[in-house]
Amino acid sequence: MALHFERQELANRRARTIEKLEKKGLDGLLMFRQESMFYLTGYDTFGYVFFQCLYLGVDGRVALITRAPDLRQAQHTSDIEDIRIWVDGPNVNPAFQLRDMLAEFGCSGKKLGVEYEAYGLTAANGKKLETALDGFCSLEDASGLVSELRVVKSAAELDYIRKAAELADDAWDAALDTVHAGAFEGDILAAMQGAIFSGGGDYPGNEFIIGAGRDALLCRYFTGRKHIGETDQITLEWAGAYRHYHAAMMRTIPVGKALPRHIEMHKVATDALVACREALRPGEPIGKVFDAYARVCDQAGMQAHRLNACGYSMGTTFAPNWMDWPMFYHGNPVIAEPGMVFFLHMILMDSETGIAMCPGHSVIVTETGNESVSRHSVDLITR
Template sequence: MALHFDQTEFDARRDRLTIEMAQKKLDALLVFAQESMYWLTGYDTFGFCFFQCLVVKADGQMVLMTRSADIRQARQTSTLDNVVVWTDRDGANPAAELRNLLNDLDLLGCRIGVEYDTHGLTAKNGRLLDEELKTFGTAEDASAIIPRLRLFKSAAEIAKAEKAAALSDDALDAALPLIKQGGDEGAILAAMQGAVFIGGGDYPANEFVIGSGADALLCRYKSGRRKLNKNDQLTLEWAGAFHHYHAPMMRTVLTGKATKRHQELYEAAYDALVACEEAMVPGNTFGDVFDAHARIMEAHGLTRHRLNACGYSVGARFAPSWMEPQMFLAGNPEPIAPGMTLFAHMVVMDSDSGTAMTLGRTYLTSEGAPKPLSRHGLDLIVR
């Protein structure tokens, strides 16, 4: 069995969940998010893109229903001892098989929470599930329960995040010598991902973002590579991942000379990130952190060049995104509390002049000021 946490850690997570379920008067929770399954049991796969469900009863009993390809995966990577298989075949309805399992677990007529808000439950499968539950019990959306529990990291999880952050730093160190005139984006990507793998890390939950020239203004990965010019801009967003825990970073690195506009955007990004750090303390909310970012961008005349979010919680995540649902955006009432790992990114994309500037790193919150998890500073990098 390949577990990344000890049994007492998993027991504590289960107990936190069952307490929450009792408060919400749920007899069972149908878990479809892969990160929820991983957090509760250690179960590690990419087969969640097909139908699978972890049933958690109010007494803490857990049963995983999955496909035949994942049964050994579950036994090898998780604490689960009860794994059942639904049968792949033409016209199969796994939701009907799940209903039969729920019946075997004496849940007929019970109050059942469902994790709807996840890529582990497609709209098609969700409709099949609703049809089966309609005459079986009372179903309700319980998508937010486990993500909120996961927002607060244990000491063991913080250690994973710190290792992930060290791998993020290693990736930047590997990239910097290659960022120069004639430097190839493919070689830069290979060096960064290679550094993470060599350090014992994982594939991230989404692709690293890389773009130079006009593509430096993009905030997403896209296919296609180019080589850097003498005076160029390269935007990178990447994350070290260790046992699926992520610590993202973001930088726009320049070759040659920084233009006046680059310098202006960098100063705004730096000031905004510092303001976010100052707001990232208990007593404030996620919305307050965004407001600090927006206030600085407005002061620099950059409101129309900024994004409508400036970061989010991070942790153990699976494809297609390393972003957690708790985000720094306007009006978010989620309180800042100690023991959170939060990524703040300042993204300024001036399409008028074709100028990009980004600055971001991951923090661990505390009773006071947050701790940056990166060993790298915030200086503008010009190669």
């Protein structure tokens, strides 16, 4: 069995989840987020692209409904003992089999929480779920219940975060060895991801972001690779991933020479990063972190070039993205706590000049502030 945590830690996580369910007056939780399943049981799969539900009752009962390809997956990667298989067919609604299982557990007339905000519960499957359970039990949105527990990491989880950060640093070293005038973006990606795989890491929750020239102003992956020009720039955003725990980084590298606008924007972005780290303290709302980013950028006349958020939580995430809850934006009331992990990205993108500058790295909130998990500085590097 490939469990990445002690069985007692998994049991303790389920016990804390049950406490939250009881406080909310819920009799059980229907989970469709793969992150929740991994966190509470160790179950590791991409089978959530089909209908799949993990049930946790306040009595501690755990049961999984999934497809046949994930039977052995669940047996090998999790501590789930009760695994039910639904069979594919032209008119099959597996939610009815879920209802039958819940009836077996005495859930008729009970109140269950549902992770509606989940990539594993499409709108179509959500309708099937509500159709099957209509009149059987009452449902309440409990999408954030497990996520609120996951946001503060245990000592074992922080070890995985630090390992992910080492791999992210290794990928940055590989990029610095590969980025130069004439370099092919595909070779850069291969070197970065290869460094992470060689270090024992995983695929990340989403693709690495890479773009040279004016594409350096984009912060999403897109298909199509090209070569770097003699005088150019390239923006990279990537994450080390280890046991599905992520530590993201971001940089813009001027190629050939750094233009005056690069230098100016780098100064503003790194000043903003310092201000954000000063604002990220335990006991303070994380909305203050975004306010620090906005204040520094706006005072430097770069309001039009910044974004409306400047980072988010890092943790165990599955495709399609590595962004976790919560995010840094104005007014976010979530209070920072020791053990939280965040990616701070100071993105500046000037569409008029075509210049980008996007330094960023991940940090762990401590008892007094926060610590960077990267061994690299955010100094401006030119290739």
